[in-house]
Amino acid sequence: MNNVTHSNIASLSKSQLQQAIVKGLDFRVGLFNIRLVSSIKELVPHMYNLYGAYELLAKDSFIDFHVRLSSPSALRRYIRPQVSFFLDGYAPFKPLPYLQASALFEWGLNWCIASHANQYLIIHAAAVERNGQAFILPGTPGSGKSTLCAALVGNGWRLLSDEMTLLSTYDGKIYPVPRPISLKNQSIEVIRKHLPQSVFGQIVNDTVKGTVGHLCPPEFNVQMGTRPALAAKLIFPKYKQGTKTELTTLSKGKALLRAAGDCFNYNLLGVQGFDSLSGLVDQCACYEFQYSSLDEALILFTEISN
Secondary structure, rough: OOOOOOEEEHOOOOHHHHHHHHHOEEEOOEEEEEEEEEOOOOOOHHHHHHHHEEEOOOOOOOOEEEEEEEEEOHHHHOOOOOEEEEOEEEEEOOOOOOOOHHHEEEEEEHHHHHHOOOOOOEEEEEEEEEEEEEEEEOHHHHHOOHHHHHHHHHHHOEEEOEEEEEEEOOOOOEEEOOOOOEEEEEEHHHHHHHHHOEEEEOEEEEEEEEEEEEEEOHHHHHHHHOEEEEEEEEEEEOOHHHHHOEEEOOOHHHHHHHHHHEEEEEEHHOOOHHHHHHHHHHEEEEEEEEEOHHHHHHHHHHHHHH
16 A cells, blocks of 8 residues: 555545555554455455554555455356455465455455464464463364453453464464454354444355354554463363353363364474474463353453453
């Protein structure tokens, strides 16, 4: 984006934002610099509503990820329109229906980071911070990690990430990627009721993951997007309807094995990945956590963070 005179995306009007995205919108997410190019109008409200606090980059800034979203062919603009995600001209995914463009942008950006940021051990985990303590919450789809993450962030915890925990292989710190929190299916309504003032982007139906919505993170999370945190707790959450709230100590050995299975690039990093994950497990108290009540979960997490 040329001749930036605004500090963040919110300082642009919707028409300015649309023009900027067509030419190339350069903005910062955590420690990553992104350029988004697209003529798809549906992306404008997504960026306007959810990325307002994100910093615009100065002219000629280094760009980590050159991202483009467009129709895969001219014909597809009119007949059953579709959208494709490109990184440096490469399309890693099959095209999706046009109305799923905002969800594809978020999934594509996840892929960019998970596939290329190998200066970090990347764990499929939410990460939040309170009182100087980072809590790492690994989990498979359906485990309730993003719902729990959203509730914690909505109650004053700092968002580091809801999808990928970036553990530096150099200093052992957790580096934030504060992005809109991805919620699916029933979790959307749960968080809407729990956080009635929350701001969601477009709710996208009939995706491969069901109904998807993205929750805007509080502005201070974005402003602290370059400040790392020290991990203190490694907690494996599991939502199960009707179950009691229970936190159970997990041995370091079992925690290491489970966390290794939740890493995107553990095998790629080899010894460096093992050493980094071992260091994380050693410095953390490790637990399994089951819950069905968000209120009880919030009380417990607040207690163990004090």
